[in-house]
Amino acid sequence: MSAFHDLAARSYGGDEAGLICGYLFDAAALEPARAIDSAQAAAWLGAQPEDTVVDDGNRAYVWLHFNLSHAQAERWLLRHAKLSDTFYETLHDGLPSTRIERADDSLIAVINDVHFEFSFEPSDISTLWISVGPRLVVTARAKPLRSVDALRTAVKAGDAPRSSTELLEHLLRAQADxxxxxxRGVTTRIDRIEDELLAGRLDHKRAxxxxxxxxxxxxxxxxxxEPAALFRLLQGPPSWMSEPDAQELRGSTEEFSVVLRDMQALQERIKLLQEEIAANVNEDNNRSLFVLTVVTVLALPINILAGLFGMNVGGIPLAEHKHGFWIVVAIVASFTAVAAWAAFRKKR
Known part of the structure; x- marks a missing residue:
């Protein structure tokens, strides 16, 4: 029964508490990064004193990553984690905009990341909620995200952040990566569309x-x-945040600024391509409209004469003339030539 319960929990996206993964980081231990489950995390958190004076050296802390789709995740946090009320308010306020703020003696962050199965769709973006304290880092999400997966892979490979702030910095850098x-992927797609545009193959590239x-x-x-929020935070960091950690966070803001500038440049490039495609489409439409206009003008004289001569009434001119048909053909040809000359003269 226990094995079945564990299998169901893993398939649901976490253990019985909704914990996807947990690690105890302790640089002084034989194993600097040790995987823990929700029961071990609860025991470790319960053993920590209420008020701990944290120095700037190596210190043990826990990282817990939760699946918010699990019904027990938030209950477990309320029972064991002792997080700021601001964190729970942030979970339910429905505001996905990126921000990092100080709440009591901890940091509350909301960052947006792409789903693990990202397919270049605007809907493939989701939110990661983070609470950072000197001894505990809690991350929570509703859908699998790439930055968390990259951090977890790095930890498994032996890259253990030495402090909770450094773990936050790792998350931010992973998100920037x-x-x-x-x-890069968007740039490659734009290059391909631009090449096809220059080759004259418009297709559906505008969409x-x-x-x-x-x-x-x-x-x-x-x-x-993100950058502005971090800069404001770093003007008054918590007392437990060391100066090297603050410098690393400043470095991550610079990476975000560069990426955001690249995004702005790509948007301008896409806008120019869309305008060029729209101009080409408009030119093609004008050309097609001109051809239809010319055909209509050329057919106008013969249609008028055919309508007049097709009336079943007496007195139709040239009906008794020996060369009446050829005279009518000459008249139609003359009017058609004049109409064609006028149409093409206007086009030039």
């Missing part, structure tokens, strides 16, 4: 450019507050 890959532009606009809108 993901955004750089997105920018594809619109999807890419919406993706970049949404990413920029969700991520744009």
């Amino acid at each position: 993901v955004l750089v890959k997105i920018v 594809r450019l619109g999807v890419l532009r919406r993706l970049l606009v949404r990413l920029q809108r969700l991520l744009a507050p």
Whole structure:
């Protein structure tokens, strides 16, 4: 029964408490990064004193990553984690914009990341909620995200952040790396569309450019507050944050600024391509309209005469003339030539 319960929990996206992964980081231990489950995490947190004076050296802390889709995740946090009320308010306020703020003696962060199965769609973006304290880092999400997966892979490979602030910095840099890959992917797609445009194969490239532009606009809108929010925070960091950690966070803001500038440049490039495609489409439409106009003008004289001579009434001119048919043909040809000359003269 226990094995079945564990299998069901893993397939649901976490253990019985909704914990996807947990690590105890202790640079002084034989194993600097040790995986723990929710029961071990609860025991470790319960053993910590209420008020701990944290120095700037190596210190043990725990990282817990939760699946918010699990019904027990938030209950477990309320029972064992002793997080700031601001964190729980942030979980339910429905505001996905990126921000990092100080709440009591901890940091509350909301960052936006792409799903693990990212397919360059604007809907493939989700939110990661973070609470950072000197002894505990809690991350929570509703859908699998790439930055968390990259951090977990790095930890498994032996890259153990020495402090909770450094773990936050790792998450931010992982998110920046993901955004750089997105920018590269979008750039490659734009290059391909531009080459096809120059080759004269328009197809449906304008719609594809619109999807890419919406993706970049949404990413920029969700991520744009990030550098400014970090700069404001670093003006008054918590007492437990060391100066080297603060410098690393400043470095991560610079990476975000570069990525955001690249996104703005790509948006301008997409806009220019869309304008060029629209101009080409408009030119093709004008050309088609001109051809239809010329055909209509050329057919007008013969249609008028055919309508007049087709009336079943008496007194039709040239009906008894020996060369009447050829006279009518000459008249129609003359009017058609004049109409064609006028149409093409206007085109030139």
